[in-house]
Amino acid sequence: MQRHMHNSTIMIQINIMIVLKYMMIHNTMINPRDILMEPIQLMDNRHEKSCLLIRKGDLMTKKTVVVSGINLFQGGTLRVYYNFCDEIIQSGLHKQYHFILFVHKKELFEKYNDYFEILELPKSRKSWFIRMYYEYIYFKKYSKDKDIYLWISIHDSSPRVHAKHQISYFHNPTFSYKAGYRDFKYNKKVFIFSFIYKYVYKWNVKANDFVIVQQDWIARSMSKLLDFDLNKIIVMRADHKIEKSEKKLEKLKPYTFFFPSVSRHFKNFEIICEAVKLLNQKINPSLYQVILTIDGSEDKYAKDILNAYGNLENIDFCGLLPLDEVYDYYQKSSCLIFPSKLETWGLPISEAKEFDLPMIVADLDYAHETVGIYDKVCFFDPDNAAMLANLMNKAIHNEPIFNSASYVNTSPNSCTSWKEVFDKFE
Known part of the structure; x- marks a missing residue:
């Protein structure tokens, strides 16, 4: 000892x-x-x-x-x-x-x-x-x-x-x-x-x-x-x-995926970009759009993302948004994508639930526990762009990919x- x-x-x-x-x-x-x-x-x-x-x-x-x-x-x-x-x-x-x-x-x-x-x-x-x-x-x-x-x-x-x-x-x-x-x-x-x-x-x-x-x-x-x-x-x-606004907003067209996050390399922005790159080869890019809250000015990681994927016409690199605008996008978007590999608590997951937003989430322990009990979620391998592209394609075409999840806390204390x-x- x-x-x-x-x-x-x-x-x-x-x-x-x-x-x-x-x-x-x-x-x-x-x-x-x-x-x-x-x-x-x-x-x-x-x-x-x-x-x-x-x-x-x-x-x-x-x-x-x-x-x-x-x-x-x-x-x-x-x-x-x-x-x-x-x-x-x-x-x-x-x-x-x-x-x-x-x-x-x-x-x-x-x-x-x-x-x-x-x-x-x-x-x-x-x-x-x-x-x-x-x-x-x-x-x-x-x-x-x-x-x-x-x-x-x-x-x-x-x-x-x-x-x-x-x-x-x-x-x-x-x-x-x-x-x-x-x-x-x-x-x-x-x-x-x-x-x-x-x-x-x-x-x-x-x-x-x-x-x-x-x-x-x-x-x-x-x-x-x-x-x-x-x-x-x-x-x-x-x-x-979460203090939600009383205003009611219409859904954006075309089908809109949303990922609100600061620029950190473990947030895994590139897996979404790779999925879009693959999906654009299969369907018309005008059928959907992706909104990412970086613009390339934040750090080297964000700059590299923009250099590699800035030519993808249906990705809107809008930069960091004020919280009230993030909440607006939860209302206006069709689906949250949350691919982060490292979180204590995936806050956008909890926020998106408040807006009853369907979500495609990394198949990791933190994500399952943050999702908790919810009926509009599916999980994906955060290293598999092809899998994410396939789920995005099905979501765009209104195929049934979202299921119920139920996490039960087993902690003794x-x-x-x-x-x-x-x-x-x-």
């Missing part, structure tokens, strides 16, 4: 050193002295005095909960942090506990100033070296002389801290991703992290009372990977609230709210 733990520690150190070496080569590291000099700032100095006066009284009766999410600054992961804050306020937990939030940028959390003590670490995203310093050195020093009831790490790590209880929330499914040449070509960090994330996840994970993930398949995969009790992995699906998570400690 001791030899196994020693070997695991060595592997973690080796892989961390590989990342640090890569960062040194690419000038992504900064002087560690700069970190030590970085002040922790309260959310808003104008409110500092009043907030602290209130909290001095609170500390006599309230237990302290610290939440660390210093790596979250945009997109779906930041939304998870916001959802956490919103739910804590709505449930009244902020009145029962004294919350201290560690964040990357204080201006991102201004709306929560009246509810939480908010501390800023703006250099936390300068490099992975700095991130690791905060997680495994700084937070331990910070928590040493404090009576912390619960520490929640809300971004893929298990920091070393002094706290009665500890929880880590894991978003990133990269540990299960099989990286290849394309990953190295378009995103070297994803390539490297696909190999080291399993070791980063293992680091100090046993210090957690519970680990939280968004899907059942991630829970089971992580239990095996980390040798962590499945009963201590909580499956808590993200709350995806599920929660529907943060209130339920907190109740586990009472």
Whole structure:
């Protein structure tokens, strides 16, 4: 047992050193002295005095909960942090506990100033070296002389801290991703992290009372990977609230396929383009159109897609759309295609369901679980353009390809709210 733990520690150190070496080569590291000099700032100095006066009284009766999410600054992961804050306020937990939030940028959390003590670490995203310093050195020093009831790490790590209880929330499914040449070509960090994330996840994970993930398949995969009790992995699906417009829009003509996504190489835009290329050889291209939310300006991957497939007349490379326009396209489109190979939760799938949109979805674990119970879906091999082209052809000609799906969560430990998570400690 001791030899196994020693070997695991060595592997973690080796892989961390590989990342640090890569960062040194690419000038992504900064002087560690700069970190030590970085002040922790309260959310808003104008409110500092009043907030602290209130909290001095609170500390006599309230237990302290610290939440660390210093790596979250945009997109779906930041939304998870916001959802956490919103739910804590709505449930009244902020009145029962004294919350201290560690964040990357204080201006991102201004709306929560009246509810939480908010501390800023703006250099936390300068490099992975700095991130690791905060997680495994700084937070331990910070928590040493404090009576912390619960520490929640809300971004893929298990920091070393002094706290009665500890929880880590894991978003990133990269540990299960099989990286290849394309990953190295378009995103070297994803390539490297696909190999080291399993070791980063293992680091100090046993210090957690519970680990939280968004899907059942991630829970089971992580239990095996980390040798962590499945009963201590909580499956808590993200709350995806969709505010639909009241307006009613007509379907576009001709038959319209829609794939809304940012430009990431694992989003697999090219499989749709290859399918269109094949299908255009069999049927008249005027019978259908495909709308993709990239335009070639985003990054090298998007540029390569446009260079290779920009001549396909029935693909509209429209670029990134505002959310309200995405919702309009859900109404106006005939079918969603979702070919992504790597997701924590395929949000467009959940959104498309709200609009009762038929969908052709990658035959992967995350997709089956995200689809859940739905009666207008079919699955395809995300590496098989010919299969996708065949399904698209049948959909265009109104052939019966869409079936019912029913995914049943088998996780032994599920929660529907943060209130339920907190109740586990009472």
